[in-house]
Amino acid sequence: MNRSLIEIVLVFYFEAKPFLPVTSCVSPCVLTSLGFNGSPPLSFQQRRFTPPSTCHSPPCDTGNKTLFLYFFSTTPLRTPTRKMASSFSRMLSSKQRIGVLSFVGGSLTAGMLFQRERVSGGAPVRRSYPASAEYPDLRKHNNCMASHLTPAIYAKLCDKATPNGYTLDLAIQTGVDNPGHPFIKTVGMVAGDEESYEVFGDLLDPVIKERHNGYDPRTMKHPTDLDASKIHSANFDPRYVLSSRVRTGRSIRGLSLPPACTRAERREVERVVVDALAGLKDDLQGKYYSLTQMTDQEQQQLIDDHFLFDKPVSPLLTCAGMARDWPDARGIWHNNEKTFLVWVNEEDHTRVISMEKGGNMKRVFERFCKGLKEVEHLIQEKGWEFMWNERLGYILTCPSNLGTGLRAGVHVKLPLLSKDPRLNKILDNLRLQKRGTGGVDTAAVGGIFDISNLDRLGLSEVHLVQTVVDGVNYLIECEKRLEKGQDIKHSSAPRTQLDPRLEPLPACPILRLALPLIPVW
Amino acid sequence: MERRENRMRRFLLFSRGLIDEALQQIGELPDKKYGGVGIATMTKNCHNDYKMKFSVDEEFPDLSLHNNHMAKVLTKEIYGKLRGKSTPSGFTVDDVIQTGVDNPGHPFIMTVGCVAGDEESYEVFKDLLDPIISDRHGGYKPTDKHKTDLNFENLKGGDDLDPNYVLSSRVRTGRSIKGFTLPPHNSRGERRGIEKLSIEALASLDGEFKGKYYPLNGMTEAEQDLLIKDHFLFDKPVSPLLTCAGMARDWPDGRGIWHNNNKTFLVWVNEEDHLRVISMQLGGNMKEVFKRFCTGLQKIEEIFKKHNHGFMWNEHLGYILTCPSNLGTGLRGGVHVKLPKLSTHAKFEEILTRLRLQKRGTGGVDTASVGGVFDISNADRLGSSEVAQVQLVVDGVKLMVEMEKKLEKGESIDGMIPAQK
Numbered sequence: 016m017n018r019s020l021i022e023i024v025l026v027f028y029f030e031a032k033p034f035l036p037v038t039s040c041v042s043p044c045v046l047t048s049l050g051f052n053g054s055p056p057l058s059f060q061q062r063r064f065t066p067p068s069t070c071h072s073p074p075c076d077t078g079n080k081t082l083f084l085y086f087f088s089t090t091p092l093r094t095p096t097r098k099m100a101s102s103f104s105r106m107l108s109s110k111q112r113i114g115v116l117s118f119v120g121g122s123l124t125a126g127m128l129f130q131r132e133r134v135s136g137g138a139p140v141r142r143s144y145p146a147s148a149e150y151p152d153l154r155k156h157n158n159c160m161a162s163h164l165t166p167a168i169y170a171k172l173c174d175k176a177t178p179n180g181y182t183l184d185l186a187i188q189t190g191v192d193n194p195g196h197p198f199i200k201t202v203g204m205v206a207g208d209e210e211s212y213e214v215f216g217d218l219l220d221p222v223i224k225e226r227h228n229g230y231d232p233r234t235m236k237h238p239t240d241l242d243a244s245k246i247h248s249a250n251f252d253p254r255y256v257l258s259s260r261v262r263t264g265r266s267i268r269g270l271s272l273p274p275a276c277t278r279a280e281r282r283e284v285e286r287v288v289v290d291a292l293a294g295l296k297d298d299l300q301g302k303y304y305s306l307t308q309m310t311d312q313e314q315q316q317l318i319d320d321h322f323l324f325d326k327p328v329s330p331l332l333t334c335a336g337m338a339r340d341w342p343d344a345r346g347i348w349h350n351n352e353k354t355f356l357v358w359v360n361e362e363d364h365t366r367v368i369s370m371e372k373g374g375n376m377k378r379v380f381e382r383f384c385k386g387l388k389e390v391e392h393l394i395q396e397k398g399w400e401f402m403w404n405e406r407l408g409y410i411l412t413c414p415s416n417l418g419t420g421l422r423a424g425v426h427v428k429l430p431l432l433s434k435d436p437r438l439n440k441i442l443d444n445l446r447l448q449k450r451g452t453g454g455v456d457t458a459a460v461g462g463i464f465d466i467s468n469l470d471r472l473g474l475s476e477v478h479l480v481q482t483v484v485d486g487v488n489y490l491i492e493c494e495k496r497l498e499k500g501q502d503i504k505h506s507s508a509p510r511t512q513l514d515p516r517l518e519p520l521p522a523c524p525i526l527r528l529a530l531p532l533i534p535v536w
Numbered sequence: 537m538e539r540r541e542n543r544m545r546r547f548l549l550f551s552r553g554l555i556d557e558a559l560q561q562i563g564e565l566p567d568k569k570y571g572g573v574g575i576a577t578m579t580k581n582c583h584n585d586y587k588m589k590f591s592v593d594e595e596f597p598d599l600s601l602h603n604n605h606m607a608k609v610l611t612k613e614i615y616g617k618l619r620g621k622s623t624p625s626g627f628t629v630d631d632v633i634q635t636g637v638d639n640p641g642h643p644f645i646m647t648v649g650c651v652a653g654d655e656e657s658y659e660v661f662k663d664l665l666d667p668i669i670s671d672r673h674g675g676y677k678p679t680d681k682h683k684t685d686l687n688f689e690n691l692k693g694g695d696d697l698d699p700n701y702v703l704s705s706r707v708r709t710g711r712s713i714k715g716f717t718l719p720p721h722n723s724r725g726e727r728r729g730i731e732k733l734s735i736e737a738l739a740s741l742d743g744e745f746k747g748k749y750y751p752l753n754g755m756t757e758a759e760q761d762l763l764i765k766d767h768f769l770f771d772k773p774v775s776p777l778l779t780c781a782g783m784a785r786d787w788p789d790g791r792g793i794w795h796n797n798n799k800t801f802l803v804w805v806n807e808e809d810h811l812r813v814i815s816m817q818l819g820g821n822m823k824e825v826f827k828r829f830c831t832g833l834q835k836i837e838e839i840f841k842k843h844n845h846g847f848m849w850n851e852h853l854g855y856i857l858t859c860p861s862n863l864g865t866g867l868r869g870g871v872h873v874k875l876p877k878l879s880t881h882a883k884f885e886e887i888l889t890r891l892r893l894q895k896r897g898t899g900g901v902d903t904a905s906v907g908g909v910f911d912i913s914n915a916d917r918l919g920s921s922e923v924a925q926v927q928l929v930v931d932g933v934k935l936m937v938e939m940e941k942k943l944e945k946g947e948s949i950d951g952m953i954p955a956q957k
Contacts, residue, residue, distance in 0.1 A: 144725030151724055152753065152789050180583030184723065191786050277587050277630075279594035307598065333779065340637050343598050 140182050146170035149184075151191045158203030159414075160190035163221040177214050181207030181275045186215055189335035202226055202415045205335045207275030209268065209402050209410050223407075223414050227472040230418075237408035237418050240475035241388065243381040249484045251374025255491045256425045257463065260370035261383045261480065263420040264363035264411045266402040267394070272412045273337045273362060281344040284364045291393035292348045292357060299386055301350035303359075306342035322347055324361050337362060337412070354379075355386050363411050363420075376425065376487075380480050408472060418472025423483045426452055429490060430462030431497040441493075445486035446470055466490065584619075584628045592616040595630075597637045604649030606636035609667045623660050625717045627653030632661055635781035648672060648861045651781045653721030655714070655848045655856050669853075669860055673918040682854040682864050685921035688823075688830040694930040697820030697871065701937045703909065706816035707829045707869040707926065710809035710857045712848040713840060718858045719783045719808060727790035727806050734805045737839040738794045745832055747796035749805075752788035768793055770807050783808060783858070800825075801832050809857050809866075811836075820871065826926050854918060863918045869926040870913025871933050872898055877943040878936060879908055883953060887939075890956045891932035892916055912936070928957065 142149065150169050153161040164187065172183045190203025202222065206212055212219055212232075220232050230237075251259070266272060267287055270280045289303045304313055317323040326341045327333060348357040358366040367390070369383035391401060402410035408418035432438055442449055450465040451458040459465075466487060468479045493503040587595060596615055599607040610633065618629040636649025650668060652658055658665055666678045697705070712718060713733065716726050735749050750759055763769040772787045773779060795802040804812035813836070815829035840846055848856035854864040878884055879895075888895060896911040897903030905911075912933055914925040939949045 142723075142725070144723065144729070148725035148728060149723055151786060179586045188785060191789075192784070275583070277590065277595060278597060279587070279590035282594065334785075338638070339634060339780075340597060 140174050140176050142174065146173050149173060151187070153191070155194050156190070156203070157195040157197055158190050158193070158201045159222045159225050160187050160203030160218070161195075162225065164218055168217050172215055172217060175214050177208050177210040179208050179210070179271055179275060181211055181271070183215055183218070185275065185336070186211060187218075189331055192334040193330050201331060202413060204414065205274045205337075205412050206272055206410070206414065208271040209266075212407060212410065219414060223417065223472070226415050227418070228470065230473040232406045235473065236405050237472055238475040238478075239403070239408060239419070240477040241384040242477060243377070243384040245477045246377050246380055246480055246484060248488060249375070249377035249380070249480075251376065251425065251427075251487060252491055253374050255429070255494060256374035256427050256487065258370060258372045258426045259374060259376040259379045260368065260425070261376075261379055261421065261423040262366060262368040262370075263383075263387075263422070263476075264366050264409070264416055265387070265390075265420075266364040266410055266412075268400050268402045270364070272364070273360065274335045274412060278340055278343060281340070281360050285344040285346065285359050287394060287397070287399055288357065288359050288365055288390075289346070289348065290397065291390050294393045295350070295386070295389055298352060298382070299350050299355055299389065301348055301355070303346055303348040305344075305346040307345075317347060320349075320353055322349060322353075322356055324358055327362070332362060335412075355382055357390075362413070363416070374425070376423070376480070376484055380423070384476075416471055418470075419474070419476045419479060420471060421476050421479055422467045422471075423480045424450075424465050424467030425483070425487055426463055427466055427487060427490065428461075428463050429494050432490060432494045432503075433459065433462045433464065435497070435503070437503075441490070442466070442486075445489065446482055447486045584622055584626075584630070587630070588620060592619070595619065597633070599637070601640050602636070602649070603641040603643055604636050604639070604647045605668045605671050606633050606649030606664075607641070608671065609664060614663050617663060618661055621660050623654050623656040625654050625656075625721065627657055627717070627721050629661055629664065631721065631782075632657060632664065635777055638780040639776050647777060648859055650860065651720045651783075651858050652718055652856070652860065654717040655712070657718075658853060658856065665860060669863065669918070672861055673864070674916070676919050678852070680919065681851050682918055683921045684849070684854055684865070685923045686830045686833060687923065688827040690923040691823060691826055691926055691930070693934070694823035694826065694926070695821050697822060697930070697933060698937050699820045701874050701940060702820035702933065703872040703874065704816060704818045705820060705822045705825045705871050706814065707822075707825055707867065708812060708814040709829075709833070709866040709868070709922075710855070710862055711811045711813060711833075711836075711866070712856050712858070713810045713845050714848050715845050716810065718810070719806065720781045720858060724786050724789055727786070730810050731790045731792060731805055733840070733843060733845060734794070734803070734811060735792075737836060737843070738803060740839055741796075741832075741835060744798060744828070745796050745801060745835065747794055747801070749792055749794040751792035753791070763793060766795075766799055768795055768799075768802055770804055773808070778808060781858075801828055803836075808859070809862070822869070822871065822926065822930050826869070830922075861917065865917055865920075865922045865925060867917065867922050867925055868913045869929045870896075870911050871929070872909055873912055873933055873937065874907075874909050875936060875940050876908030878940045878949075879905070879910060881943065881949070887936070887953060888912075890954050891935070892928050892957050893932050 146169055147166065150166050151164075153164065169183070176182045185207060187204045189205055190201075193201065193203070195201050195203065204218070204222065206215075206219070216232075224231050267284055270276065270284055273281075276284070285305075292301065292303060295301065304317065309317075314323065324347070327338050332338060345360045346358075348359065349355065354369065354371045356368040356370070358368070367383070367387060369379050369386065371379055394400065404410065409420050411417060411420050438449075446469050447466050448469045449459070450467070452460055452463050452465055466483070468483050470479060470482075474482075496503050592612055592615060596612050597610075599610065615629065622628045631653055632650045635651055636647075639647065639649070641647050641649065648668065650665070652665070662678070670676050670678075713730055716722060716730050719727075722730070731751070738747065738749060741747065750763065755763075760769065770793070773784045778784060791806045793802065793804055800815065800817050802814040802816070804814070813829070813833055815825050815832065817825055837847055850856065855866050857863060857866050878887075881887075892915050893912050894915040895905070896913070897905045898909050898911055912929070914929050916925055916928075935952065935954060939952055942949050942952070
């Protein structure tokens with residue numbers, strides 16, 4: 016009897032590859048077969064201690080050995096999460112069922128159950144109409160979601176919900192409501208929580224692949240590197256570079272993202288982040304200004320410093336539900352020197368910005384990394400962590416901000432180069448984008464551009480910042496040559512090091528060939 | 537070795553079948569017999585269940601700067617009592633109040649601040665909505681009964697309003713179709729179902745009601761221009777009062793305009809309510825407008841009833857609509873009237889209040905008047921019948937036109953100021 020059970024287990028691991036369980040579901044298995052029955056409503060304290068979630072598991076084929084080890088791994092037996100409460104404890108609430116199922120083998124059960132979906136979703140969504148009647152009319156739409164949402168994928172995913180109850184219809188609402196522009200392709204969908212990226216993976220994976228230039232979340236890994244010492248040549252000529260800025264976003268694991276968060280969750284995000292920020296020291300010491308309790312004077316000061324953010328008016332954000340309950344639990348924190356800034360509960364849980372006037376990008380990035388590391392350390396002390404996983408990097412609301420979520424940019428004066436018709440091609444090949452000085456969707460004023468990195472996912476932070484640095488150095492050089500009356504054709508462009516796994520950029524074959532060549536075009 | 541592997545595989549399949557059956561019994565898997573998703577009488581609103589894990593204090597909205605009916609009525613006790621509930625289609629109290637939380641309101645203008653997602657919302661969230669209804673509709677009690685009277689013959693007069701002053705007359709109301717959820721909550725499939733049903737029903741009208749449907753999605757440029765010229769076309773709502781309630785979702789899917797060939801009877805489909813029915817014409821013959829209104833409405837109602845989808849109506853609240861301010865008759869009967877002298881008179885507002893009328897600019901709600909031309913309509917919706925409300929408009933406008941004439945002659949109107957109706 017015992018021998019056949021072992022055989023089953025071994026056969027399972029070595030033969031039944033399609034039934035690869037997600038590793039963390041195994042740990043609940045271990046717990047449940049030990050007799051854990053259901054769970055009481057969890058307070059915030061208990062809920063925080065999320066064991067390494069499903070997201071940490073590699074989705075691709077891992078060695079069987081690893082799985083075997085995971086099964087017996089010392090996943091710390093911490094307090095269970097709502098994930099376990101939702102489907103497992105309900106399933107195994109009766110002793111009889113525990114007996115039956117543990118006979119078959121805890122891991123086998125997990126394998127069967129989770130073959131359906133990697134993450135256990137919530138209860139099926141009730142529909143009065145079939146998927147074909149509910150499928151949105153996307154004929155006039157031009158966004159990534161509309162390009163990839165086929166009726167088949169819709170039918171497959173429309174019944175599903177994440178454990179928090181976030182559904183596909185909610186995720187795609189912003190894309191359905193905003194058909195988009197023929198020239199500007201927006202993403203057209205958002206994630207309501209970390210699990211959305213798993214439960215709606217069939218739609219999100221192709222969208223991510225399109226948006227992030229061929230990065231396939233199912234097979235690729237995203238590198239994270241926040242070591243600022245690796246940046247070189249990052250002190251720009253202040254006659255050209257007026258200011259430098261690096262921004263990213265971070266989400267707090269265990270709490271829903273802005274499109275789906277409840278008031279209580281949003282307030283909890285505020286509390287966690289503000290607590291952590293209060294622990295920063297030295298040049299990072301600062302103060303929090305809540306949007307609801309700001310005085311007029313403080314408000315005016317923040318506007319003058321260009322720090323204040325306002326209620327989103329863009330329908331891309333409002334249709335996704337990110338402006339609900341404004342201005343409850345929103346606020347701005349900045350350090351006394353006004354060089355490190357954190358926005359709380361705007362478009363993401365936190366937006367972290369490091370900036371200063373002048374061209375010392377190295378110092379900006381150093382402060383950025385230092386600040387992020389300290390904030391992460393401070394929240395970990397209290398039992399929280401950032402949403403991160405190996406294949407998607409840092410998890411944020413908009414799929415376009417996955418990976419690093421990093422936008423490193425400078426305000427640079429390029430009056431002569433701005434008139435050059437080759438500028439857009441140059442920027443394309445440098446993997447940079449230009450915006451006006453007012454931010455996204457604004458025009459440039461007086462030849463001053465906001466130049467920043469295009470990529471977010473698939474390349475590390477250090478790589479992206481170095482790309483910006485190299486690119487800006489090159490642009491300044493071009494500008495200098497134009498000032499002297501020389502042509503920019505002979506200046507040496509940086510070899511943009513692309514990840515070889517990524518597809519080449521634009522569809523135009525000429526540009527694709529031009530990439531590895533030194534003259535940029 | 538191979539036989540053993542086959543045995544193992546068969547065993548795995550067999551045990552998987554056992555587990556499937558077990559899951560089906562608990563209800564985790566859909567019932568294979570009926571195909572598709574299992575039939576459930578109550579929608580499981582997972583998101584609301586998830587919210588219940590937080591305490592009332594953590595979830596209660598901050599209404600300290602708010603000025604709307606919902607903010608005045610909502611207390612932590614009421615919120616705590618209602619937050620666990622949901623209507624059969626999954627509408628919860630947070631959905632009801634979202635628009636009021638997002639729009640603090642204006643110190644002078646008191647908006648309602650909540651919406652209903654379906655017919656049952658008015659029952660399930662009684663504790664919140666009854667006091668709001670009472671505040672908004674002049675003390676209407678939960679035990680009061682609303683009288684519906686769509687018999688146009690009961691209207692006295694209305695055909696003799698002076699066309700030199702009264703430029704146009706219009707009566708509008710809304711209707712919701714039973715069996716569907718309301719615009720804040722409905723899905724694309726439901727909205728399309730409503731549109732399909734409405735097109736069928738309206739296509740069967742004839743005589744003076746013979747007309748054509750123009751879907752917002754499929755209109756040609758020429759049709760669009762003509763509808764704009766006729767002042768028939770409605771556009772995507774921009775008011776945050778509506779967008780925060782979710783009424784502009786999936787625009788313009790499932791929306792459209794139907795009007796008869798004479799361009800005197802108009803139906804908006806899936807704008808702020810399922811149907812908005814409008815009867816209008818130039819000049820001051822309110823009697824004719826009201827007659828066409830009642831006849832048309834009754835014809836439409838008959839057709840919907842035949843399809844087993846009558847209008848949402850009950851004895852206590854009359855016709856059920858999305859916004860609690862439109863309950864009862866949902867009727868706004870009004871005229872565009874030229875009152876340049878009267879409008880500048882000190883007692884204009886008081887006269888309107890006494891006559892139970894309200895003024896708006898010629899662009900509709902929240903617009904200013906142009907050239908002394910006002911949109912004068914009834915202020916009441918719930919507690920009096922359609923005939924009574926239109927009667928108030930007819931009598932009131934007649935009186936105001938006479939006042940205007942007197943003021944033009946330079947005489948005083950103090951003797952004509954009416955008593956509170």
